[in-house]
Amino acid sequence: MATKKEKAVLQSILIYCNKKKSCLITYQQIIKNSILEVVPEEIDGIINNLCLDGYIDSVKSFNKDIEYLCINILPKGENFLREEFIKKRNLISRVGITIALAILSFIITLILKIIF
DSSP: OOOHHHHHHHHHHHHHHTTOSEEEEEHHHHHHHOSSOOOHHHHHHHHHHHHHHTSEEEEEEEETTEEEEEEEEOHHHHTHHHHHHHHHHHHHHHHHHHHHHHHHHHHHHHHHHHHO
16 A cells, blocks of 8 residues: 555656656656655655555666656556545545435434334
8 A cells, every 4th residue: 555655656657657658757847746745855765665566667867967767657557546536436435325324314313203
């Protein structure tokens, strides 16, 4: 299971790659596209964790003193946004069912109080 910062970095990478299997990205682009505050020192660890979890593969490269990450998105990484959407949809439906059952039980309680 990915942490909040890992999810934010993975989302920024997926948005930047725009449905491509691989892309070149800098640390500044990851920070700019990230939802959460991420400092450049944390990105190496986060990228390493995402590689170990099987979401992406990454290779560092340098060009004119700028450090690039060559990111290859693995199938688990491609499905990440879809899985997050499904989790949110399931959570919303569970909350809706819970609220509906609470209202139903309240109405039944009122009816029983009127009868007895």
